[in-house]
Amino acid sequence: MENVLDSIVRSPLMGWEYPEIDENIRRVDYRLHAIFYRKREKDIFILRILHQKMEPLLYYPEYL
Numbered sequence: 001m002e003n004v005l006d007s008i009v010r011s012p013l014m015g016w017e018y019p020e021i022d023e024n025i026r027r028v029d030y031r032l033h034a035i036f037y038r039k040r041e042k043d044i045f046i047l048r049i050l051h052q053k054m055e056p057l058l059y060y061p062e063y064l
Contacts, residue, residue: 001030001033001049004028004030004035005035005046008028008035008037008044009043009044012026012037012039012044013026013039014028015027015028015035015037016028018036018056020056020057021036021056021057021060022038022060024038024039025037025038025047026038026039027056029052032051032052032053033049033050033051033052034049034050034051034052034054034056035048035049036048036049036050036056047060048060
């Protein structure tokens, strides 16, 4: 997990956009988990790390 997080920091556009939640949120899958993050001006912000069987929209009520 640490390696994929480092990869996201180095290449924040590597994840695909996830407009179902918000146009600024990206998602990267790692093994059985989905990492949701937002690219900011000087860093990234990890929003959630969910098991892939979990429905992401249920964990983002602030965006619905």
